[in-house]
Amino acid sequence: MQEAETASPGENEATQPMNVALWKDALLQSPTPDNLSRLFKALFSSEQGLEAVRLALEVVSSHPDDMALTITAADLISKHTARHDIVATLLRSVLLRSPDVVSVQAFLADSLVASGDIAGGLTLFSEMMARYPRERASLCEHISLSLLEAGYAYEASQILFLWLKDGETTAALLNNMGCALERLGRSTEAIPWYEKALTVAPEDPTIRFGYAMTLLKAGNLREGFARYVERAPLTDGQTGWFMSLPRLRHGDDVAGKKVILYQEQGLGDTIQFIRSVPYLQAQGAEVTIAVPWGLVRLLAQSFPDVSVRSIVEFGQEDGYSYAAPIPDLPFIAGVMSESDIPAPIPYLRADADDVARFAAMLPARRPRIGLVWAGDRRVKSEHVAADKRRSTTLAEMGAALCPVDATLVNLQFGLPRAEIEAWQGQSLFDPMGDVRDMADTAALMESLDLLISVDTSPVHLAGAIGLPVWLVNRWDACWRWGDEGDNSPWYPRTRVFRAREKSFAPVLREVGEALHTWVEAWKAG
Known part of the structure; x- marks a missing residue:
């Protein structure tokens, strides 16, 4: 996250208390969308989400005619909370002043679907499809994605099938079709749709990640893990000094070298993939594992020859050659098929x-x-x-x-x-x-x-x-x-x-x- 223009909590803002009053004063002096975004994200990083929402609403209420500020607040609240009711209220206030802004109308329809008002959201989408024929492809992207996120994968797939017969094709529409089929348990059918999407947008990270996950779900571990490790680490905004180290790949020479394996995604991912640590040890690596506090003791007693550290307390140290997020381990260890999955169970042990x-x-x-x-x-x-x-x-x-x-x-x-x-x-x-x-x-x-x-x-x-x-x-x-x-x-x-x-x-x-x-x-x- 970028630092605030007038006051900064420093580089470790996720773990240090914020001076909320100072940040608030800076925002009120310069209530721009950028400043609101910086403060909002900083508060969430400091586990002060309620304060972030409260301040966003306070700033918007003080500047009711600033549409950009209101839209920014709605966007931030929609991405960081499930308060779709607040988002819808903010967007309706914008539409009272500018009723023909297509993007805001689509945003409102998204929020209605997300809140559970499926009928209201789809009614608004239907009205927009009739009113704005040139925007239909974009609106279909919105409709299908909203339904997917609300848990209506079948309905999303039916809309997409109808549209893609004769309508304009976009990478997002093809990706959404792949996602819908994967969620419906039809991963083999989903793969060609992701491949079509990648021909349109070969570098799109969302499409590439969805394709990798679908290959894995279909049982193609060889290609799935090879594509899975292409992702940027999904650390939810948290960073560590070790993430700047070279990322460990399959085939790298680790003999006599120090390697850090760090937490990424959920605790379940770490538990599932940490089984491959002995592979690196057998290659001669000196392994350090950086994980949340709740996993430290379990992993330390399960891998007594490994250094296990709390990820939030792991200060900079010299001498490391590589780092990798723990979910990269299957690819690093050469898991190409189910028969390659390390078999010994138990691999974690209680005291x-x-x-x-x-x-x-x-x-x-x-x-x-x-x-x-x-x-x-x-x-x-x-x-x-x-x-x-x-x-x-x-x-x-x-x-x-x-x-x-x-x-x-x-x-x-x-x-x-x-x-x-x-x-x-x-x-x-x-x-x-x-x-x-x-x-x-x-x-x-x-x-x-x-x-x-x-x-x-x-x-x-x-x-x-x-x-x-x-x-x-x-x-x-x-x-x-x-x-x-x-x-x-x-x-x-x-x-x-x-x-x-x-x-x-x-x-x-x-x-x-x-x-x-x-x-x-x-x-x-």
């Missing part, structure tokens, strides 16, 4: 004393079944949409699974854990108040017989330590679970239950039926 501590805490009744019903709740708009797609509720999961002749153990973390307070079903033992980090979670899992979870990091952790896990997978499955099948080459003891629609109710009923059969077999065996 014996921690295992004993949690074992003593848990009820004696067996089997013990862990439950996770939601991913972490994040604030950025695209994250909120993804979290909704992968998450259910305790009430919905519990209704499908219970009653069952077993001890239910909560492994849910974060804000969704509060749903336990309203739960009135079968007793759910909750030890998460004693869980400090992922090492503790692993130790707790060692005393379970099964984990049932939506697609979030505990699935990866259970798979990595060898605990049987049932994945309740969302309808638009992540690439790593493929389009079909009930198993995973990454985690042999994982059983995949696939939702075929946005509702989790049908797949959870399937899980519930399977669970009762499993419990009977467990007790009989």
Whole structure:
């Protein structure tokens, strides 16, 4: 992020407190879109999102005739939060003054769809298609993308099929078609659409990334990982001094050299791919792993010959030759097919004393079944949409699974854990108040017989330590679970239950039926 013109929190603004009053004064003295954007992003980087939104609205209300400022505020709020209602209000205020600005009308329609007002958004899009015939291709891009982000991939694909028969073709439309088909579990059909998009815009990073993910989902690990490592690291704005080091590639000579592997994307990605660290060690590399605090202890006890550091406390050090984001490891290690995936499980290990501590805490009744019903709740708009797609509720999961002749153990973390307070079903033992980090979670899992979870990091952790896990997978499955099948080459003891629609109710009923059969077999065996 660029520094403010009059006051800067310095290069480590993500970890240092901001002088909000100073920044606010600077913005009020010069209320430009650029200054608003800098302050807004800086506040979000400092985990002051509510203050960012409040200040944006205050500045806009003080300058109601400044359309550029209002549009900037709407854009910032739409990208960093899920407050589509606020965005729509801001955009309507702009359209009251300038009703024929096509881009603002399209933005409003996007916001309506994102907020759940599908009918309102599509009605506005339909009116615009009739009113602005020269903008139809662009509007079709908006319509299809809005539907995709709202979870209506089939509807988006139908609109795109109709348009692409005779209408103008753009890279974005071709990309959106590829994305729609991939989300519908038709990755093999999606690949040609991405390839067509790349002939129009060969350097577009969004298209290139989507193509890589779709190749991986279709099972083409050789080409998929080769294209996947072409991405810029997805660190959500966070930077580290080590990111300026040469990026480690497959075939680089690492013998006797120091290499940093750093956190990128989610905790699950790190857990899934960290299994390839022994490959680098076998090549003679001296490996340092930089990850969030919650993973440090688990990885340190799993890889005792590796230096594991907290990524936010990892100050500059000399002597390193290469760095790589951890999800690059499969390509670096030469994973070209499922048979190349490093097989030894467990590759992550809990501490014996921690295992004993949690074992003593848990009820004696067996089997013990862990439950996770939601991913972490994040604030950025695209994250909120993804979290909704992968998450259910305790009430919905519990209704499908219970009653069952077993001890239910909560492994849910974060804000969704509060749903336990309203739960009135079968007793759910909750030890998460004693869980400090992922090492503790692993130790707790060692005393379970099964984990049932939506697609979030505990699935990866259970798979990595060898605990049987049932994945309740969302309808638009992540690439790593493929389009079909009930198993995973990454985690042999994982059983995949696939939702075929946005509702989790049908797949959870399937899980519930399977669970009762499993419990009977467990007790009989």
